[in-house]
Amino acid sequence: MIYLDHSATTPVDPRVFEAMKPFLTEQFGNPSSVYRAGQDVRWAVEDAREKIAGLLGAKPREIIFTSGGTESDNTSIKGVALNRGNGHIVTSRIEHPAVLKVVGWLEKQGFEATYLPVGSDGLVDPDGVRKSIRDDTIIVSIMHANNEVGTIQPIEEIAAIAHERGVVFHTDAVQTFGKMPVDVEKMGIDLLSLSAHKIYGPKGTGVLYIRKGTKLDPCVHGGHQEWGKRGGTENVAGIVGLGKAAEIAMMEMASDEKRIRGLRDRLETGLAGKITDTLLNGHREKRLYSLTSICVKFVEGEAMLLRLDHEGVAASSGSACTSGSLEPSHVLLAMGLPAEIAHGSLRFSLGKANTEQDIDKVIEVLPPIVEKLRAMSAFPR
Ligand SMILES: *Cc1c(COP(=O)(O)O)cnc(C)c1O
Secondary structure: OEEOEOOOOOOOOHHHHHHHHHHOOOOOOOOOOOOHHHHHHHHHHHHHHHHHHHHHOOOHHHEEEEOOHHHHHHHHHHHHHHHHOOOEEEEEOOOOHHHHHHHHHHHHOOOEEEEEOOOOOOOOOHHHHHHHOOOOEEEEEOOOEOOOOOEEOOHHHHHHHHHHOOOEEEEEOOOOEOOEOOOHHHHOOOEEEEEHHHOOOOOOOEEEEEOOOOOOOOOOOOOOHHHHOOOOOOOHHHHHHHHHHHHHHHHHHHHHHHHHHHHHHHHHHHHHHHOOOEEEOOOOOOEOOOEEEEEEOOOOHHHHHHHHHHOOEEOEOOOOOOOOOOOOOHHHHHOOOOHHHHOOEEEEEOOOOOOHHHHHHHHHHHHHHHHHHHHOOOOOO
């Protein structure tokens, strides 16, 4: 299989698996236990916490381990909302469902929300953020990079605008952490979500960064773990794996970027030269180096995916979370694409193991697939 869906998930790095192994076997103690077998495990959890904190420019006390990006997004927004009891939320139309569905649910509970539009490049206008903030605004939540088109938002500027009005700023950094530097101090972030399985770590583990002094209610009530901010016995192996994955990501960030960007550009140029009537989605420069999102006119994305799969190529039409719904991507629609063009979307997200041969294979197999599908398509040309 040629795997080109790293924005959906990544394989666990063997070095990460090695680090996790002892905590799935002999090191089984509960980190909250007082005896040595518990305390050894506690040490491993705290070591991972310190690593992550260091990489984010945060303090260890500001790092909460969660079950992943979805829980971190939920806890950020619900946590602040439930703490305040009422108020107004600012977000964008292109957020991940883990943000959009939470805000939608909170609206049903009586909160109010503004969903900011984006330009055709997928960028949120910071001025729009400024104009949308009201006296009763409690949180601004804007993702760092979009998972479908890769556009990177001007987070620093948006955070500063939120802070001018004393509003908490949350960002979903699941797609950027490990791929580019993320510094909560420099960027002015109060709450940040990240996930292990997008950076060659295990599924079911994530982090919520909570700036000291940010008031939020827990969403998972239970024991005193994570300073009472998230109950439940820690997912020790997952946390250790996340720590290791983050450490590797930081060490290899520069060399990975150079190589993967080169492959992505090779793919884009190769496809553009062989397939007519395509659109490149997202901002040309301000986007993830690992991803290309295109719309192929007069063809269904799902049909291309099935045929690519038949050729051994795993890609996606947008996000893993919306595929199967057959709805065109909410991100592409928000960027102003007509539904019939948005239906023809394809996302290739590259990773560490990809080679030039992988890319050349896609450039070889996709054009005839498009040609065949276009020949039998009912789309008006
Ligand atoms: C994958 C993803 C999530 C969800 O993270 P999980 O760990 O799978 O819950 C949230 N936001 C973005 C941008 C993502 O890409």
